[in-house]
Amino acid sequence: MATQLKSRMECSAEEWAARLDLAAAYRIFAHLGWCESIYNHITLRVPGTDDHFLINPFGLLWDEVTASNLVKIDGEGNKLGDNPYPVNLAGFVQHSVFHKRLPHAHAIVHTHTPDTMAVCATEGGLQASNFYSCFFAGGIGYHDFEGITVRAEEGERLIANVGEHSVLMLKNHGPVVMGRTIHEMFLKYYMLQRACEIQVKTAAMGAPILVSDEVIATHQRDGNKTLTDAFGKLDFEAWTRKIDTLDPSWRN
Incomplete structure (x- = not known):
């Protein structure tokens, strides 16, 4: 059983709310199969701070993460507080540069799901061949594989390659979504x-039907009408209700 470390009374109400959101995210990703053993990360900035973040305890499966055992760290990955769990710095080196440099990087996820990794390992990356991928056309950065992301000097190239986008496909590796x-x-x-799953399945059947630039523009124009501050809120709340019915221990 994973150790429980904090109570709601030991941190601000804002931080506790962030802990609940992040713990829910880990459980949702685990439920949907978007996790890789004890590896990969979802990180979240602590509200009201510039350089304090929450990250999963290294050594726990994602369905063991709770609000209280999340680790609070600074912008260099140093632990804040007495949490006994270690942090996988190989993951946060990558996340930290985005959190520090990009105003839209409040929450970040990096995964190794087979379908997203397959697209990252394919020449041309994500193709505008399905309903979901058309939303991302022209909105993804790509970064050449340099091995495990543990070197701070790679950060400048990561920032240059993501540009103003919120998705960076690490070639031969996996996606980063902010x-x-x-x-x-x-x-x-x-x-x-979804876009990657469909692309992989389509490739197994034959040559994809690519969508024209004109239709992509219309698709994105209409889709952008939903890009409000509440984008994804109803989805996240629905999946949170789902994991509550399965195992509400993430709230501890």
């Missing part, structure tokens, strides 16, 4: 995961 809110990040990732 959001201004945790529910925005979730729905963007949901859509990207």
